[in-house]
Amino acid sequence: MASFGNAFSSSIGKKLIMGITGLFLISFLAVHCFINALIFVNDGGLTFNVGAHFMATNWLIRAMEVVLMAGLLAHIIQGLRLVFQNQAARPVKYAVNNGAANSKWYSRSMGLLGTILLIFLIVHLTDFWVVSRFTGIPTVDAAGHENLFAVMVARFQTLWVVILYILAMVSLAYHLLHGFASAFQTLGWNHKKYTPLIKAFGIWYSIIIAILFAAMPVAIYAGLIK
Template identity: 45%
Template sequence: MKWSQIFTSSVGKKIIMAGSGLFLVAFLVVHAGLNACIWANDGGVMFNKAAHFMGASIVPRILEIGLFVFFLLHIIQGLVLEVQNRSKRKIGYAIKLGNRGSKWYSRAMGILGSIILIFLVVHLTDFWIPSRFGGLEPVYIDLATNQIVPAGAEGAKEFHNLYAEMAYKFTSFPVISIIYIIGVIALFWHLVHGIQSAFRTFGVTNQRYINLLTVAGWIFAIIICGAFIMMPISFMAGWIS
């Protein structure tokens, strides 16, 4: 396959979808690990320090640019493939196969992807943009004791208080929590199908391996999406403060 065909041929588009999807899966592991810092229940000290590292260090910032590139590639190629697939299916089957032909979530990847895109826009607007471009209240942490201290205290370092912003948004605006939970549920089904589908695209055809990848996809989706859903629930239920 020529390089020019990667963006134009059906196989090339699927390779881009699979490759970008697996990169985003790796990002989800990092993101879920960072978010798990909220359960230290230390007033956000660990979480704010981790978020500061991701936003202030050169390597994560470079990877962040790559992340947005892969997001765009994944979204654009997904939309293109969905339009192409729908145009090929204008004449339906005489007998509806339902889940005997394919699982409902594999047929609904376009809808699931659209829900995730809406969730992503809300998520970036509420948290990523303020954390990168200002608008967050500062918090001062003594790095020697890992305690929140007043401004100007000896040993105090200023951080963006993204933790407080999350607590405020999730507890004061239930609609944001609902959008977040719906988006993560859509992400769950997207991962269940997408992980094993990506490896199929890269040539895995052995049914034993496909079955293992399917199980691994379910386990991964349950752990990662379970962690994400528990975030707004933990704030709303008052389990962390």
């Protein structure tokens, strides 16, 4: 048992946890983005509220929320531990360090990008998840569902919140650009035929997910969705 714990506390073990939790969060992002994108139906939030109601009342999804939060915390903690571990392993910087020659800048900035996303997550969870799961939505729509859409519209009337979401989605895009392919590589899923396809899919996934999430607050703030 001790050797099992030591394996996951090692550098390779930490990266393995990052890869597993990263793939889980990538899957969640796709589902979450699809549900949120229902606001683009632009029917006063009726379709979106149906999706939000399903997410809030389905027992399987509610159970998976616990797994999601555990995975998210594990991903954040292990990410921070890796950043601090890498810094401790190289307390004195090289006199000449041409990092760009070996990796992309966002690959070297995962700690910064992750910190921006952490700040965003605190705001986002406070604004929506806590409200929908614990405090209750104060209004209902024409179909009798809790009107989370009205909460979203009200929140995205504040410019700094919209700007925060845009910055966070830019960070998310770069975070995914590195993390998507890295997660597969960490788990040893490398193949000369399929790895290029995974990387290409990861690029498109990162861009589309980030654009869709960023477009939502922008469209609401601009009055395109009501």
